[in-house]
Amino acid sequence: MFDRRSFLRGAGGAALAAPILGSAACGASTGGAKLTAGDKAASAxxxxxxxxxxxxxxxSAVRLYIVGxxxxxxxxxxxKADGTFAPVRLSDNTDGGYTDYAIPLSEAGGLTLPFMSGRIYLALEDKLRFKVVEDGNGNPALQYPAGWVKSDPSFGVLHDTVEFTHDDSGMYCNTSMVDQFSVPLAIALSGEQEQSTGRLKPGGRDMVFDAMLNDPDYSPLVVGDRRRVIAPGHGIDSGRFAADYFDPYIEQVWSRYSGTDLKVTTNAGTFTGRVNGSGQLAFDGGVAPIAKPSTRDVFFCDGALVAPNDGITGPVAxxxxxxxxxxTLLNTADHPVAEASAFYNNDIHNKYAAVFHEATEDGRAYGFAFDDVSGFASYIQDHAPASFEVSLTPF
Structure with a gap:
């Protein structure tokens, strides 16, 4: 299984990495074309x-970008609009120094998705500014929009994404609010079964912005007149959010598990840990010691909480x-917790993520990089996909 989190963390920094997951689009009621056997042979x-x-x-206000x-x-x-994959080239920077990879919604009828891993961006009213640059090896690489960075040329554009990986084993896709939220999107996948996720309740977008604006800690994350809300981790980096927000809770957790065992169960078994004399959360079973995280580490699920793809330390982190x-760490010493009613009950919690789960019809969202723990992410997959649908839902 591919590692979704490695991309979600990478996207939180610069916008140069090619996505591992990403897909979104929204737009017109244009039906996807049905392929014949000959069509599939021509476009694997x-x-x-x-x-x-x-x-x-x-x-006419909607543009789609499929990159990865x-x-x-x-x-x-x-x-491209014909469903074929075209490698990026430096010479693609033809539009004032940026590319023009937009597929107008009016030309998206019959669009197909080749084997690739990436994102479909949805932009309203204006173009997104993608730029082709050279990577460290001198190869063409695509610089993505960063809606959480005020100096980014796409900062003022209303846009959002869905992430995906489509390969010969199937289609894996999710909506994501890990970095920011602007446009309410939903996805549906048909194949071995009919699945959908991501749709907000009626008035859900306002619910999100109301919750943020009514909380003095989170209100600085709202950009413009409800144009977007930036994730708290990025808010820390831009000075919009307190870098010590989670610190009191982290201290309580570290104090508790200095004298109490913490048990974490993964597919590899149950691991028991306790904060040792060096201030690290030390587990048995070969799990690497985990240092006390910072508030930024918590929001980004990185730093002290980085999850290597090793099958042992990664799942525990x-x-x-x-x-x-x-x-949930002060409520029980046995993790993961699988009951949604137990989430977000402490005064200090990720309120940005919490409101998305409250606002979605199925209670699932990708509000932080490890939101898939216990199956609460707005993620679906199918090993024999027949069609994929993305909806730009009501504001």
Whole structure:
């Protein structure tokens, strides 16, 4: 299984890494084309993608961008309106120094998705500024928009994404609020079964912004007149959010587990840990010691809570990251916690993530990088996908 979190963390920094997961689009009610056997032979892996525009914005205001990495070659590229993958080139920077990879919604009928891993960006009213640059090896690489960075040329553009990986084993996709939230999106996948996720309740977008604006700690994360809300980790980096927000809770957790065993159960077994004399949370069973995290580490699920893809330390760190964000570590010493009613009950918790779970119809969202712990992420997969649908839902 691919590692979604490595991309989510990477996207939180610079916008140069090619996504491992990402897909979104939204727009018009243009139906995805049905492929014949001959079509599939000509375009290996082509998955019909359709788009529904329920936003209230006209179709003429919607642009789609499908960008990422070819799963066979590892090359970064973009999908053209005919469904083919084109590697990025420095010469693509033709629009004032930026690329023009937009697919107008009116031209998205019959669009297909090749085997690749990446994102579909949805932009309203204006273009997104993608730029092709050279990576450290001198190869063309795509610089992505960073909606949480005020100096980014796409900062003023209303946009959002869904993430995906589509390869010969299936289609894996999710909506994401890990970095920021602007546009309410939903996804649906047909194949072995019918699945959907991401749809907000009626008035859900206002619910999110109301919750942020009514909390003095979180209100600085709102940009413009409800144009977007930035994730708290990025808020710390930009001076919008307190870098010590989680510190009192972290201290309480470290104090508790200095004298009490913490048990974390993963697919590899149950690991028992306790804070040692060096101030590290030390587990048995070969789990690497975990240092006391900072507030930034908690929000980004990184730093002290980084989850290596090793099958041992990684899953333990992921469960701890989720427990910190959901504020369940003082309630029980046995993790993960699988009951949603136990989440977000401490005064200090990730309120940004919490409100998305409250605002979605199925209670699932990707509000932080380890939100998939215990199955609460807005994520779906299918090993025999027949069609993929993305909806720009009502504001």
């Amino acid at each position: 892996g082509a998955l019909p993608v359709s788009f529904t525009n329920e936003s209230g914005y006209p179709d 990495t070819d799963t066979a070659t590892g090359k970064q590229g973009r999908v 992921a469960i701890l990251g989720a427990a910190f964000n959901r504020a």
